Amino acid sequence: MGKTIEGLLTPLVAIVIAVLIGAGVMLVTGHNPLTAYGALFTGAFGSAVDFSNTLASAVPLILSGLGVAIAFKAGLFNIGAEGQYWIGSMAAVWIGYSVSGLPPLLHISLAILVAMLAAGLWAGIVPGLAKAMVGAHEVITTMMMSYIAIFLSHYMLENGPMMQPGFTPQSPVILPSATLGKLMERTQLSWGLAIAVGACLIVYWLLYKTTLGYRLRAVGLNARAANYAGINVPFHLVLALFISGMLAGLAGAVQMLGVQHRLYDSFSSGYGFTAIVVALLANNNPFGVILASIFFAALSTGGQSMQLVSGVPANLTDVISGIIIFLVASKDIGQIVQKRWRKSQTLAPVKEA
Amino acid sequence: MLWDALTRPDLWASTLAMATPIALPALGGTFSERSGVVNIAMEGIMLIGAFFGVLFAYYTNSAWLGLVGALLMGAFISALFAYVTVNLGADQVIVGMGVNIFAAGLTAFLLNTIFGYGGTPRETPALPNLTIPGINHLPFVGPILGSQNVVVYLMLMLVIGSHYFLFHTNLGLRIRAVGENPQAADTAGLNVKGLRYLGVIIGGMLSSLGGVYLALGLLNSFEVNMSGGRGYIALAAMIFGKWTPFGSLGAALLFGFAMALSMALQGGGVSSNIIQMLPYALTILALTGLVGRSTAPAADGVPYNPHN
Numbered sequence: 070m071g072k073t074i075e076g077l078l079t080p081l082v083a084i085v086i087a088v089l090i091g092a093g094v095m096l097v098t099g100h101n102p103l104t105a106y107g108a109l110f111t112g113a114f115g116s117a118v119d120f121s122n123t124l125a126s127a128v129p130l131i132l133s134g135l136g137v138a139i140a141f142k143a144g145l146f147n148i149g150a151e152g153q154y155w156i157g158s159m160a161a162v163w164i165g166y167s168v169s170g171l172p173p174l175l176h177i178s179l180a181i182l183v184a185m186l187a188a189g190l191w192a193g194i195v196p197g198l199a200k201a202m203v204g205a206h207e208v209i210t211t212m213m214m215s216y217i218a219i220f221l222s223h224y225m226l227e228n229g230p231m232m233q234p235g236f237t238p239q240s241p242v243i244l245p246s247a248t249l250g251k252l253m254e255r256t257q258l259s260w261g262l263a264i265a266v267g268a269c270l271i272v273y274w275l276l277y278k279t280t281l282g283y284r285l286r287a288v289g290l291n292a293r294a295a296n297y298a299g300i301n302v303p304f305h306l307v308l309a310l311f312i313s314g315m316l317a318g319l320a321g322a323v324q325m326l327g328v329q330h331r332l333y334d335s336f337s338s339g340y341g342f343t344a345i346v347v348a349l350l351a352n353n354n355p356f357g358v359i360l361a362s363i364f365f366a367a368l369s370t371g372g373q374s375m376q377l378v379s380g381v382p383a384n385l386t387d388v389i390s391g392i393i394i395f396l397v398a399s400k401d402i403g404q405i406v407q408k409r410w411r412k413s414q415t416l417a418p419v420k421e422a
Numbered sequence: 423m424l425w426d427a428l429t430r431p432d433l434w435a436s437t438l439a440m441a442t443p444i445a446l447p448a449l450g451g452t453f454s455e456r457s458g459v460v461n462i463a464m465e466g467i468m469l470i471g472a473f474f475g476v477l478f479a480y481y482t483n484s485a486w487l488g489l490v491g492a493l494l495m496g497a498f499i500s501a502l503f504a505y506v507t508v509n510l511g512a513d514q515v516i517v518g519m520g521v522n523i524f525a526a527g528l529t530a531f532l533l534n535t536i537f538g539y540g541g542t543p544r545e546t547p548a549l550p551n552l553t554i555p556g557i558n559h560l561p562f563v564g565p566i567l568g569s570q571n572v573v574v575y576l577m578l579m580l581v582i583g584s585h586y587f588l589f590h591t592n593l594g595l596r597i598r599a600v601g602e603n604p605q606a607a608d609t610a611g612l613n614v615k616g617l618r619y620l621g622v623i624i625g626g627m628l629s630s631l632g633g634v635y636l637a638l639g640l641l642n643s644f645e646v647n648m649s650g651g652r653g654y655i656a657l658a659a660m661i662f663g664k665w666t667p668f669g670s671l672g673a674a675l676l677f678g679f680a681m682a683l684s685m686a687l688q689g690g691g692v693s694s695n696i697i698q699m700l701p702y703a704l705t706i707l708a709l710t711g712l713v714g715r716s717t718a719p720a721a722d723g724v725p726y727n728p729h730n
Contacts, residue, residue, distance in 0.1 A: 098535050146515055148462075195706060205709040206718070208462070208515055209661060213653060213702040222700075224695035336651075345519055384530035384646075391524020399512040399519060 071229075080350045080357075083396035084364070087389045104255025105379040108384075112374025118256050123363065123370045125328065126258035129154070129320040129340045130362035131265040134347030135272050136316030140207075141353045142276060143309035144289035145200070149191065149211030150317040151341025153220030155189045157184035161220055161325045162332045163231060165243030176246040181264075181322045188318020191218065200310070201303035207310065219336065226334045227297040233290055235408035235413030238334035250328035259327030266359070268316065285309055317341065346390055349397050365390065395417065427686040431565040436685070438570060439640070441678030442577045442673070443468070443632045443649075446658035447540040448663065448670035449577075449584055450628030455665055456588060457621025459507055459602035461725040462518035463500075464629040465653025466525030471496050471633030472561040473529040476542050479619040485547040485638050489631070496630025497623050499525070506624040508615050511624065511725035522653070530646045541643055548642045549634070571633040584667040594662060597621050601719040614726050629653065658705040665719060 091355040092102035113123045125189035132152045140147035147153075161184040168176065195214055201207035225240045233241045249259040287295040288305045296302050320340060325332065343365055350364070351357030368390065372383035427433050431561025446457055447464035452653070454461035456694050474495040503521055507514045537543065551650050588594040599607040600617045608614050608709025662676075663669025680701055684694035 094531075097675050148515070148519070199706065199710045203710050205706070208460075209657070209709060210706055213658060216654070216702045217699045220695045220699045224693050227695065228693055252469050253633060337455030342519075342523070345516075346523065349516060365668075382531050382534035384527045384534065387523055387527025388531055389527075391522075391527055394523060395506060398516045399506045399510040418588070 073200050078103040079397060080352070080361070080393075083350070083393045086396055087392040091385055093415065094385065098381075100379055100381045104246075105375050105381045108369070108378035109371035109375040111371075112378075113371030117253070117399045119370070121256035121258040122254045123366050123408060124262055125259070125366075126370055127359075127362040128259075128261045128265045128327070129324045129338070129364035130343055130365055131359055132268055132320035132323060133340050133344035134318045134351065135268055135355060136313040136320070136363055137344045137348035138176065138351065138353040138355065138358055139272055139276065139285070139311050139316065140313035141348055142289050143285040143305060144292060145306065145309055145313070146208050147196075147310060147313045147317075148208050149192065149196065149213050149215035149218075149341070150313070150320075150344045151337060152211070152215030153188040153192050153314040153317035154324075154338055154341045155215075155218045155222045156314075157188040158332055158338075159321075160187040160224060160318070161239050161247075161322035162243055163242055165247035165330075166241045169244055169246075170248055172326025173246045173248075176244070177249060177326060180243075180247050181319065184318045184322035184325075185315040186318075188321065189311045189315035191346065192317070193307050197307035197310035201306045211310075219252040221336060222332065227330060231332065233331075240332040242263045243326065243364060244293045247326055248269070248330060249323065259322035259323075261366050264323055268319065269355045269359055270317070281308075286407050294367075317344070318417070320344075321361040343390070345379030345392055348396060426501055430686075431562050433682055433686050434566045435570070436682040437675060437679045438566060438574060439678075441674040442571075442574050442679045443635050443640075444656050444659050444677055445581065445671050445674035446573075446577055446632035446635065447629040447653050448659035448674055449581060449667055450625035450630075450632070451569065451657060452625070452665050452667060452670055453588075453597070453628065454622045454625035454662075455660070455722050456601045456719055457618045458721040458724065459504070459588070459618055460518070460605060460624050461503075461622065461625055462515055462654075462657060463503055463521035463525075464625075464632075464656050465649050465651065466518075466522035467496050467499055467626050467629040468545070468633035468636070468649040468653050469525045469529045469647070470499050471482040471630030472637035472648055473633075473644045475630075475634040475637045477532075478537070479548075479638055480543055480546045483547060483619045485549045488547070488638055489634050491547065492630050492634045493627045496626045496633075500623045501619065502618045502624025503626070507725065508618045508622070511727060514723055514725075526647055529644070533644060533646065541645070546638075546642060549638045554701055560579060571635065571639040573639045576631070577635075578608050579669075580631075581667045581671045588667065590713040593620075598719070600726070602696070603720055604721050604724075608726075608728060615628060616726075618726070629656075630633050632656070655701055662701075662708045663719075664717075673701075676704075702723065 095102040095105055108205060111118060114120050116219055134152055137150050138146050149260050161180045164180040196207050196210035199210050200207045231240045233239050249261055252258045252260060252262060284300050284305055287300055288302050292302050347361045347365060348356055350361040368386040372386040376383040451464055463651050476730050478491030479485045503517060506512045506517050509648055549572050551569055552575060553569045558564045560620045568722055584707035594610050600612060600614045604614045636648055641720040659673035660670050662673035680697050684697035
């Protein structure tokens with residue numbers, strides 16, 4: 070229990086400080102922080118529809134955030150969740166429109182399975198093997214693979230096999246049998262939420278209740294010790310990136326089958342990068358990932374109504390996210406300030422003497 | 423079609439122009455990482471440089487003062503980055519990511535707050551194009567090297583200067599020493615933290631200059647996320663260039679060439695998207711040792727704590 074509170078303290082303090090800095094920025098630029106944050110909160114949670122939409126945008130964050138978190142647990146920084154999301158999206162949409170005649174449950178399962186496999190291999194084969202065999206840093210390789218994935222999707226949609234005839238570069242719409250049903254009408258909330266929560270439970274079980282999870286965490290805590298204990302470190306590094314990629318791919322699949330229903334040409338979904346912030350704020354705890362995802366989803370859905378109502382540009386929410394990362398990353402900041410203060414207290418009399 | 427494009431000087435002129443905003447942050451990353459601090463924040467620092475370059479240039483009515491202001495802001499944000507990573511020992515990759523998200527949000531927020539939603543003013547002064555008298559009349563070479571933006575020439579001089587500084591001066595040797603073996607450097611009496619600050623701040627100013635080139639040299643305005651991933655390509659260029667100034671320039675030229683070629687060949691059969699994947703694919707090959715093995719400075723990314 071005490072550990073849980075401690076785990077919650079750092080992110081909460083970081084959020085409070087960042088929100089206060091945001092309020093300061095609003096004051097300086099001549100806005101009323103109470104009106105602005107009020108509008109943000111109402112926009113994110115004010116009605117059942119708003120809340121559902123916030124939960125809907127939390128779904129891809131939860132899934133890709135879980136992916137980043139599980140890699141972190143194994144000591145790997147998967148910065149390429151964005152690209153794995155794109156691979157998953159492409160695969161899911163492709164199965165969604167090209168395979169016909171399947172009953173819905175089978176069609177959806179097939180699309181999700183292929184998406185997870187494709188994205189898992191995307192992360193596991195090149196960055197995973199490069200890390201395990203020659204020690205190439207996964208931060209760089211996953212990032213590079215991410216850009217390759219995004220250009221691949223441009224190619225597929227602009228002049229490749231997934232191009233829909235017409236002027237707008239986009240894929241065909243998926244068939245009704247591949248569409249995830251809505252949890253709430255007139256909102257974007259689909260059964261993807263259940264999949265995301267289920268994934269959290271499975272990841273928790275995997276990490277803390279299985280030998281495999283124990284080994285992954287052992288590799289993350291101290292790869293050399295894990296090696297001496299007889300754990301096959303290279304294998305677990307590849308596997309961690311594979312699972313991490315699968316989860317980011319699942320995020321893409323759920324977003325395609327549940328919300329977008331087709332793939333649009335764009336430079337970034339943004340989910341893959343926010344996923345890193347989510348995992349960081351959650352301290353890689355699977356349930357923390359849910360809370361952190363709802364928080365960032367609320368910032369983005371609420372940010373829009375903040376801009377409409379109070380005139381504060383919605384980009385301020387990105388400033389707040391950036392500050393949160395700074396603060397969480399330098400979590401010793403509180404301890405250091407405290408130590409300095411104590412030191413100056415004890416040194417003061419000596420100086421006087 | 424391909425041969426046609428290759429023999430026209432504009433392809434090579436635009437290669438140089440496209441390489442510049444990659445070479446500068448790659449050079450910046452080189453300084454930071456040579457001192458032992460992993461820096462993936464070039465993307466964000468470029469945005470800071472681009473925005474504040476336009477802001478200062480507009481309000482002082484001088485592009486050069488805009489450049490100076492942008493460099494100072496680049497130095498400031500890098501000093502902040504250095505404080506959190508060098509002094510507090512925070513994870514350098516995570517904080518770098520934080521800088522990128524923060525900078526993208528801050529510059530977009532300030533753009534909308536200060537200039538409104540219509541973009542930056544058109545009357546913002548721009549950095550001039552230079553015409554080099556001797557060279558600009560030469561056949562073929564003239565159109566490539568004879569008339570480019572002043573920042574392009576600045577970049578070429580900075581690459582040469584950085585090589586000399588890092589590999590032929592005492593201070594350069596010291597910066598590299600704390601990046602390879604901080605314990606030994608500390609024992610020899612070097613100020614490890616101070617030198618890392620220096621590496622990070624010089625790096626930040628160079629990245630910032632890359633942003634200034636985009637905003638005041640090429641477009642004459644600031645646009646949201648105008649760095650467009652160049653900070654990440656620069657990271658690739660730095661690695662592909664094996665953490666050296668000339669290597670970074672060479673890789674930036676190669677990547678710039680890939681971009682220029684993909685634009686020249688647009689609609690010509692070869693997909694530009696496929697060509698644009700090349701820099702990233704080459705970097706992975708370089709890291710895995712398939713195309714000339716790249717190895718980072720030994721203490722790159724490891725915070726230095728003298729007590730353990």
